[in-house]
């Protein structure tokens with residue numbers, strides 16, 4: 065069952081939720097989450113207000129990179145269930161009006177993929193040129209090494225092939241050779257295979273690295289854009305309402321071309337904004353956030369940024385200067401165990417000292433700046449992490465549903481779980497879990513649900529223009545969003561102390577701001593600066609309804625209250 069035809073630009077208003085099937089809910093008691101389990105939890109996601117799920121790779125894999133090392137693009141890892149289970153999941157999601165997109169790992173395969181296994185055996189193998197081989201490791205030397213904490217080179221010698229092969233990520237992830245038309249065609253067929261089953265689109269992994277050219281950085285090449293445009297054209301020709309989301313961890317001016325002229329990706333993550341939100345909070349200064357928008361070019365109509373605070377990887381600092389990285393490590397990861405590659409492998413709540421006010425503040429910003437927000441599973445309840453697990457596994461532990469055995473994630477023997485649960489005294493599942501927070505009306509979970517519901521009542525959040533205000537108090541981040549006659553004003557206090565702010569709102573003279581969480585009407589805007597005070601890390605979401613329509617709705621004058 066596919067989603068009933070609706071607005072083709074649905075993704076501009078959507079709230080996304082990222083999850084790993086194996087970490088969400090175990091439907092068959094083997095300690096590993098699966099599609100049948102996820103289907104049982106769709107009611108929860110619907111209740112929360114999620115519009116679209118993003119599933120991390122669920123394909124067969126030796127799991128040396130948590131599924132990003134795919135050994136077969138056209139099936140499902142047996143531990144996650146069958147193709148039938150997958151289809152049922154899609155049907156159940158669509159029945160609830162939710163969409164589902166999945167990771168598509170275009171750049172590389174696992175070295176266990178049949179293509180690579182046959183390629184390495186002989187230069188004459190039909191798939192030999194599915195990969196990038198060389199007699200020397202001195203080609204493409206300008207290309208940076210991305211996983212610098214584990215890899216020494218982008219080339220690895222294969223004794224069986226008697227040649228070096230090219231890889232931008234782990235050495236067990238050989239890059240596909242996109243100069244080979246057979247590879248380009250094969251990956252188009254992979255996409256069609258999943259779209260034919262009803263999938264609503266793809267989060268396309270590591271797209272900047274598809275092609276290599278000598279003398280370049282081997283990133284963002286024109287050949288890469290040409291192929292991505294071809295993918296988009298072919299999808300648009302055959303499918304309706306499907307989306308492509310680009311994972312291009314690049315500076316905004318380099319991400320901008322991934323939108324093309326509205327003919328490449330529908331969406332792209334805004335990577336460099338994310339660390340600046342954390343910097344702005346820690347320094348109690350809006351500067352880094354505003355500055356990032358000065359570097360963010362406009363995007364074509366119909367395109368959308370994806371905004372996030374955390375995801376399944378480390379909090380990447382790739383798009384930061386050395387000084388900014390040092391600051392982030394000092395502020396958020398003094399313990400070296402918290403660092404991975406160029407980044408910080410921690411979840412949102414521990415990064416923010418489990419301070420509910422800070423968690424709400426950063427969510428409030430991400431849900432109101434231009435773009436569609438993504439929640440990383442478990443962050444809606446403030447789940448913790450385990451910095452002692454290897455790689456990025458510390459932020460990939462089982463979802464915490466209840467205070468019972470295995471956090472209600474699985475009925476398996478606890479030793480069978482794919483990763484241990486978070487069990488420390490602050491973030492352990494006995495205290496942080498969905499069941500407890502659903503029962504507590506003032507929990508983080510209920511607050512997140514309310515915020516999502518408010519956002520969804522106002523198209524201006526997904527589609528409106530952005531205009532920063534410039535109050536003299538630098539600790540205050542204030543902006544206007546405008547769309548189709550609707551205006552909202554967002555005011556955030558980045559400081560841990562109460563702050564006053566005076567805002568120049570004269571153009572809205574006569575309007576009475578309505579605070580959207582409590583629906584309280586504030587004094588009307590006049591000629592003088594509009595004075596507000598905000599508590600530590602406080603936020604206001606105001607609607608600025610035209611005076612007459614507001615009076616019509618409530619039948620009251622401010623002076624009468």
Ligand SMILES: OC[C@H]1O[C@H](O[C@H]2O[C@H](CO)[C@@H](O)[C@H](O)[C@H]2O)[C@H](O)[C@@H](O)[C@@H]1O
Nearest residue numbers: 129132210233269270313377378380382
């Ligand atoms: O498939 C390899 C990796 O691809 C994605 O990587 C991205 O995350 C990296 C940080 O872990 C980042 O440095 C890089 O720029 C990105 O492409 C995927 O999200 C990873 O999980 C995966 O290992």
Ligand SMILES: [Ca+2]
Nearest residue numbers: 092094096098
């Ligand atoms: Ca299972």
